[in-house]
Amino acid sequence: WRRSIGSDPGRHVTEKLVICCSEIDSATWRWVAPYFPDLTWEFVACKSRFGRGLQNFVNLGRLSAALKSVRLARRNKGAVLVTHGPTLAAWCALFARLLGVDVPILAHSFNFVALPGRLKLVVFRFALARVRRFVVFSQVEREVYAAAFHLPIERFEFLHWSVQPPAVASPDDPVEAGNYVAAIGGNARDYPTLIEAARELPDVRFVLVVRPENLAGLKVPQNMSVHCNIGFGEAMNILYHARFMALPLNDAQVPCGHVTLVAAMHLGKAMVVTDSRGVRDYVFDGENALLVEPKSPAALAAAIRRLWDDREFCGRLAEHGRLFAAKSCTEGQVAVQFGGFLHELVAGRPQ
Structure with a gap:
């Protein structure tokens, strides 16, 4: 990786690959790719597999997307893998371990409504030890997840939930009229x-x-x-x-x-x-x-x-x-954070 130092988070010069694994199955969703036009991006989305009953037992769409992402990383030395959501992070990290793929993983949007149960927690601890950095949306989550998964708190980086202002459907035509x-x-x-x-x-x-x-x-x-x-x-x-x-x-x-x-x-x-x-x-x-x-x-x-x-x-x-x-809380904040992650990979600083 090579990086041009400056205020613009997109000033990177590289032919390396960023693999973005998420639940979002949309051709228009590009995460922060527009801020990094000199990077090559590959988006891998979870797709529904088999019937609802089996899906409730194990989400094969997530499993398949994680495996595909790790295989892409294996074929592209120097790739970076970004996951969105805690379960995808665990699957990708687990497959990276099993397949011996030394890809730096950034676990973005790492957030649980409730922590996993005891058995799943053991699996998550084993898998997530392979993750280079976690991005969480509150300071308290740094403490909670570091303790739960037996990981150094320094691996958990706080970032405000940061997005573009939301798109409002038919803003001049209220779904609900009146004061509420x-x-x-x-x-x-x-x-x-x-x-x-x-x-x-x-x-x-x-x-x-x-x-x-x-x-x-x-x-x-x-x-x-x-x-x-x-x-x-x-x-x-x-x-x-x-x-x-x-x-x-x-x-x-x-x-x-x-x-x-x-x-x-x-x-x-x-x-x-x-x-x-x-x-x-x-x-x-x-x-x-x-x-x-x-x-x-x-x-x-x-x-x-x-x-x-x-x-x-x-x-x-x-x-x-x-x-x-x-x-x-702007999308630019996410780009700055991701640019910093890439810069640390270049500098080779301990994570």
């Missing part, structure tokens, strides 16, 4: 608490975008509308037209909600968020959000009422959030 509070997402969400808070606020309308299992066994109040399994652009339309967003999380340790948080900030939305260690790198009480204690319908309802009634304060939080996202 939006709540979006399915991972580690505490919708029972939000539903109880909504019952205390009968004059406030709520619009939820969730998975069906998020509301299983729950009775939704009349001031709450629900959308399940809609497209991302439609979900962003609902967020775009909301007064602000509520993000109820299961507990004070949850490292989830980053995608929704950053989308809301990019769209200029204030937020009421459960105070969790996993989101403290993004939200700051009274600056760009209101933080509330977990599992407290009363606290959640009070914070929602405050933003609903005080539009000036709500707007101030929203603007601070937008500025934060514009500075710290």
Whole structure:
């Protein structure tokens, strides 16, 4: 690898190959490839294999994509392998071990809703020892994953969830008309608490975008509308037209909600968020959000009422959030991080 030092993360001169293994099966998704036009890129996507029953037992699409990626690395000496998601990282690292392929692996988007069970944890520890660097989206995850997988914490690099502002489907045509509070997402969400808070606020309308299992066994109040399994652009339309967003999380340790948080900030939305260690790198009480204690319908309802009634304060939080996202949560940040990883490979510094 050769790198031209400068402020532009794309100033690399090389004929080496970057292999990008992900769940995204789209010909238009190029990750940060446009920032590195002098690199050769190969994108390997997971594709569905066999029936749903077998897929629930073992995801053969992930297995096949990981194996293909490692074989590509074996045929191209000096390649770099980037994985997206923890399971793909483990599969790629395991195949690299088994096939004796000495490819540097960058495990990007390394995030668990819940840590693997005991047996899978043993397998992950064996496999992930082969990974050169992990990119996580909260500081607390560095500590949690380093301890769980018996790895040096220095291998885990924190990076804010960083993307382009989200594409809003038909922004001039609201999916939901009128004033409302939006709540979006399915991972580690505490919708029972939000539903109880909504019952205390009968004059406030709520619009939820969730998975069906998020509301299983729950009775939704009349001031709450629900959308399940809609497209991302439609979900962003609902967020775009909301007064602000509520993000109820299961507990004070949850490292989830980053995608929704950053989308809301990019769209200029204030937020009421459960105070969790996993989101403290993004939200700051009274600056760009209101933080509330977990599992407290009363606290959640009070914070929602405050933003609903005080539009000036709500707007101030929203603007601070937008500025934060514009500075710290852009796709360019990902390119800078990846450029730094390549530079370390060139320099040969210990990982």
